[in-house]
Amino acid sequence: MKRLERHNGRQLVKVSVLAICLAAVLGCVVRAAADDPQIRAEVNRAQVRVGDVIVLSVQLEGFSKRAGAPNVPKPDGFEIYDSGRSTNISWVNGKLSSSTTHTYQLVARRAGNYTLGPITVDDKGRTYRADPLSLQVVAGSTQPAPATPGGTRETPPPSGQTAEQGLFARVEIDKREAYLDEQVVLRFLLYQRADIRLHEIADFQAPTTEGFWREDLGPQRDYRVEIEGELYQVREISWALFPTKVGELEIGSGSIVCHVPERSRRRGGFSDFFGRGLFSRPVPLRTEPMRVRVKALPDDGRPAGFSGTVGTYRIDAQFDTPEARQGDPLALTVTVRGAGHVQTIAVPEWPEWEGLRVFDSGEAVSVQKQDDRVMGEKTFTQVLIPTRTGSIALDPIRLSFFDPAQKRYRTASTGPLQIEVLPAEASSIGSGSADVLAVGDDILYIQTGLLGNLRPKHGGGLGLSWLIHLVPIGLVVAAAWLRNRRMVLESDPSLARRAQALKTARDRLRRLGEHGPTSSAAADLTDVVENYLSDWLDVEVRGLRRGDLENTLVGAGVSSDLATQVMQLLDWSDSVRFGVGTLESTGERIRGADPLLRSLEEELRKSSLGVRL
The missing domain is CATH 2.60.40.740 (Immunoglobulin-like)
Structure with missing residues (x-):
């Protein structure tokens, strides 16, 4: 009996060991299957018009370092550009995992139905495939024409003459000769070739426009152009200039700093892990100055009542x-x-x-x-x-x-x-109505004993009713003050603009607060601040560089901290207009502009003692 129990025990141990080994083998198989590399491909839209861009994302997960970049076949009706890659790292339940996403831009050239793929990746002797994608391109281009009313875009300079291959800036005007107060359109354009990546755009300085009145023509425009067979992304900001004097006027140079990825020559470490390195380097770009010849208005045919309107x-x-x-x-x-x-x-x-x-x-x-x-x-x-x-x-x-x-x-x-x-409406008094209503005696008799009927609690007679007589005097004084103030403001237009600057700016801020976070709202916020400062400083702020504006504010009596806050607000707006800033803080920026303007008003008034406002 004991021998049989020992035999059964040995059999049970063997079965248990076999079950554990089988479970381990199954676990390894399942885990191996779960750890197989995964490749996924997707596009941001499957139907576009000719000239539109499709963004393709290829995500690789679980591949070794020996795996190369995805093999993306090029459909006949598309141009394809590599836009770089990004790596995502996660630590879940004590396990480190990473995935890499490759991004491409596909430019549709011809209408038709296309199949993209299959996209493949080779790793450790095996080939992995993503499911093919169906694309449809319909006729009708949505690409803006580079020509604009009143002028034609010139061909940009060759990339070899720029600070960075495939990245340059230029300034254009629609006319080089204009009459006094005639509109001239000024454009600042940043060209970025499709294969060039940007980390950040900063330190934008608009061209100086001394001698012109300048009006912002709206938010930044983005479009694409083809130059010598290469596709370029263009960011454009434009202004309307109105010459204020006759002669040769210069439009100064503009500048901007673009930060591009730093391509490190060293291999290993962070550079290998992230593919292109962690850091970026600044590429400063500057435009050439331009000149406009401003002509006086002709004398021939000038009407007698002409007052300068153009x-x-x-x-x-x-x-x-x-x-x-x-x-x-x-x-x-x-x-x-x-x-x-x-x-x-x-x-x-x-x-x-x-x-x-x-x-x-x-x-x-x-x-x-x-x-x-x-x-x-x-x-x-x-x-x-x-x-x-x-x-x-x-x-x-x-x-x-x-x-x-x-x-x-x-x-x-x-x-x-x-x-x-x-005719004026007739008065009801003395109208000669036949119906007369008796309301009392015609004769009012003299009353006696008035002194005895006076009550001491009234403080003696009429009390404070004599103050009523001061009302006409107060009205006369107020009218005289208002008249004098109006004469002062009419004689000094700059003083009049100062007096209304804060009220006008706050009214516009309240209207801006009703809109959502858009690049247009950010541009309008800059317009509010610049108009306010132009009215107070009596200079065209839009024509000043940011550094010169900050020095002008400090020279006008504004503290350095407050001037820095103004510069930070304007720099944020510039970054949003160029498409690299965040819109989420637009509402907060608009709300913060009101106390900022009130603080500016207080400090500017203190520094302007003796000026009547």
């Missing part, structure tokens, strides 16, 4: 009511619309106001940018009070301007204006 405009006018009563005010609004330097539109030629008293109620400007042109309208309002009844006709209101496109003076008019004036 552009293409039309004019119309309307009353706020078709009829009015004698003595009651009505408003006449004159609107000038068109393309040009809208802010400098002069006051129209007012006709003779017979039968009307006239009060100037001010003007307002609205500016838009469309197709690289500054457009908008300027309104002039007059308050009129009729002094007689009947039909009052006004002669046409005219505006003379110089049209640079036609190179001649023109005059726009509104046509005759007419208003019907009714």
